[in-house]
Each structure stands twice: as C-alpha cells, then as structure tokens.
Amino acid sequence: MNGDTDARLAASFRLLAQSASSIAPRSDLLFTAMLLLCGAVAVGVCITLLWFCIRYRQGSAAVRGTVERKLGIELAWTLLPLLLFIALFTWAAFDFVRLYRVPPDALPVYVIAKQWMWKLQHRNGRREINELHVPLGQPVRLVMTSQDAIHSFFVPAFRLKQDVVPGRYTGLWFQATELGEFPLLCAEFCGSEHSAMLGRIVVMPPADYARWLDAGNAQPGPAQQGFARFRQLGCSGCHAAGSTVHAPALEGLPGRLVHLQDGRTVVADDNYIRDSILLPHKDVVAGFAPVMPSFAGQVSEEDLQALLAWLHSTKGPP
Known part of the structure; x- marks a missing residue:
C-alpha cells in the first residue's frame, strides 16, 4: 500500500506547474535557464565574497599592497556575463515574437x-x-x-x-x-x-x-452580424463598391498598408480599424476628405468586434 502511495506521489510531483500549450515548454525552458544562470552568478559572487572574507581577514598574512591589474580577468568577468545575458535576451525576444505571430489557420x-x-x-x-x-x-x-x-x-x-x-x-x-x-x-x-x-x-x-x-444556438456568426451592422449604420452608402460618395474601399483592408493625409503610412490592424470607426478624423486616408462622422456611442463593443470580423472575412488567402 505504501508503495502504491509513493508511486502516485512520484507521478504527481512536478518541478514546474502543468503545461498544456505549445508555448509552455519553451517558456519553462527559458525560465529554468534564467534561474540557473542567475543562480550561478549569485553563487559565484557569494563564494568569492566568502573567500575574500577569509583570505583577507584581520590578522591574516595576505599581502595588502598595490594590486596588479589583470586585464584578462577584468574582461572575463565583464564580457562573459554580458554575452550570456544578451543570449538570454535574444532567446526571450524570439519566443515573444513567436507568441504574437499568429498562424494563418488560427x-x-x-x-x-x-x-x-x-x-x-x-x-x-x-x-x-x-x-x-x-x-x-x-x-x-x-x-x-x-x-x-x-x-x-x-x-x-x-x-x-x-x-x-x-x-x-x-x-x-x-x-x-x-x-x-x-x-x-x-x-x-x-x-x-x-x-x-x-x-x-x-x-x-x-x-x-x-x-x-x-450544437449551439442557431445565430449568425460575427462576420454576418458585422455585415448586417455595416448596412444598418449606413456605411454601405459611402464604402460600397457602387457608391457615388468618394470613400475608401474596405474589402481586404485588415493588414493592408494605408497612406495617410499627413504623410505617414500605417498598417490597418485591428486598433486602426477601431479608431477609424470611433475617431475617424484621427488618421485620415490620403486623397479623401475628413467627412466621415464618428460612431462613438452608437456601436457597442460587440458591434465593433462584429464589424472587425466581417472585414477580416473579406481578406483573400494569406
């Protein structure tokens, strides 16, 4: 009985918490490497400090005259930790960028x-x-x-x-x-x-x-809801292909480069699209007059996400 209990305890023991995503093992490995590196530096400093305390204690026969400069030692204790921590930073930056680079089939x-x-x-x-x-x-x-x-x-x-x-x-x-x-x-x-x-x-x-x-409740998806709101709010009167109003085309907008009236160029990400609906005079597209009204207070967060989903649905293959 005790053997079964020990086996269960051994099986349930984890040095780190349960990991259940593709990024978790890399995060755990990075954390472990950072812990070991920082721990090694801390132990090295403590050992050196303890050795100095013993070697140069009061009454010892240690030489306390002028210390000869050792350029090799100075470079070693400066450059080696620097290179190690730069490598650690590069590793972390690579994983960070990977975390925000969304797969096209997500x-x-x-x-x-x-x-x-x-x-x-x-x-x-x-x-x-x-x-x-x-x-x-x-x-x-x-x-x-x-x-x-x-x-x-x-x-x-x-x-x-x-x-x-x-x-x-x-x-x-x-x-x-x-x-x-x-x-x-x-x-x-x-x-x-x-x-x-x-x-x-x-x-x-x-x-x-x-x-x-x-098996969920039958209702339109966010993209269908967004297209319906696009028409209900009157956006199609200006942005539809057959409109007589001179307004930017919206199909395939997400991820596109947009040239602005003030000379800047921005990527039409989700926040740009949100601001264009609520704060249309913030980033005016080059070649267009700033005549679009603000829809702040007229659309909910659900509406904004639905409009965003519809615009993403108009994109071509990645």
Whole structure:
C-alpha cells in the first residue's frame, strides 16, 4: 500500500506547474535557464565574497599592497556575463515574437472582459460566459478588449497572460496540447469582485469540439452580424463598391498598408480599424476628405468586434 502511495506521489510531483500549450515548454525552458544562470552568478559572487572574507581577514598574512591589474580577468568577468545575458535576451525576444505571430489557420475567438466576467464568441456565433471550448492541437487566436476597467487574461497551464485594455484591442494565440479543463483567471485587480472573475478553458478532441460548436444556438456568426451592422449604420452608402460618395474601399483592408493625409503610412490592424470607426478624423486616408462622422456611442463593443470580423472575412488567402 505504501508503495502504491509513493508511486502516485512520484507521478504527481512536478518541478514546474502543468503545461498544456505549445508555448509552455519553451517558456519553462527559458525560465529554468534564467534561474540557473542567475543562480550561478549569485553563487559565484557569494563564494568569492566568502573567500575574500577569509583570505583577507584581520590578522591574516595576505599581502595588502598595490594590486596588479589583470586585464584578462577584468574582461572575463565583464564580457562573459554580458554575452550570456544578451543570449538570454535574444532567446526571450524570439519566443515573444513567436507568441504574437499568429498562424494563418488560427480559429478566431472574440473576447470582451467586463466586471466581472469573460464574454466570448466563436466564429459561428456561439457565445460563452467564463468558459472557452477549444479543439486539441488547433491554433486559437484571441481578439480581446475590455468594456470597463483593465483586466488580464491569464491561463497558468498555457503560460499565457495578456492585459485586456478598454479602448483598444489586444490579442495572442495558443495551441492546446492536452485534453482537460484549465483555470482561466483575471490577473489584474479590476474591482471589488476581482477574485471572483474566474473561468475555465475546456480542451476537447477536434471531432467533439465540432459537434459542440454545431450544437449551439442557431445565430449568425460575427462576420454576418458585422455585415448586417455595416448596412444598418449606413456605411454601405459611402464604402460600397457602387457608391457615388468618394470613400475608401474596405474589402481586404485588415493588414493592408494605408497612406495617410499627413504623410505617414500605417498598417490597418485591428486598433486602426477601431479608431477609424470611433475617431475617424484621427488618421485620415490620403486623397479623401475628413467627412466621415464618428460612431462613438452608437456601436457597442460587440458591434465593433462584429464589424472587425466581417472585414477580416473579406481578406483573400494569406
């Protein structure tokens, strides 16, 4: 009996927390390397300090005259740690860039944080609150914004944490590598019930996920909702292909380079599109008059994400 208990304990022991995403092992390896490097430097400094305390203690026979300069030693203790930490920084920067370089086949999920819940919507229109169902082995792209305070989307098992900020979009992607349920937390104090802003990520086999997704309430997806709002708000009167009003074409806009009236060139990312709807005079496209009205107060966060989803659906192959 004791042998079985010891075996179970040995099997459940983890030096690091459970990792369940493609980025988690790389994050753990980077953290371990940083810990070992910093630990080695700290131990080396402590050993050297202890040796100096003993070697040059009061009453010892150590020579305390002028110390001859050793250029080789000075270069070694300066350049070697510098090169090691530069290598560590380069490693971390590579992983950071990889985390924000979204695979073209990633499933989009639209996230709105509010006090005190997570509201999520899948590409076919199915909605969830404080839960996110995803397929095993499939990249998932999160497009996130906040309706009120700053929140932080934190999944410890995936080694992911991203601030969710009102007035702008943030995002990241992940690929789950283990089946099961994993805690979803808010890691930014967001009000009196911050500690209750809890959720879970449910990782399912792809076939089960497809059945679960199709079993949701029948409703238009975000792209269809966005196109409907595009027409309801009267945007098609200026931006449609057959419009008599001189306005920029919107099809295929996301990711495109846009030349502005003030000479700047920007990429039409999600935040540029959001600002163009709410603050149309902020970045006026070259060759067009600043006549577009602001839709601030007329569209909700759900509307903005739906319009964004529709614009992304008009893009060609990556």
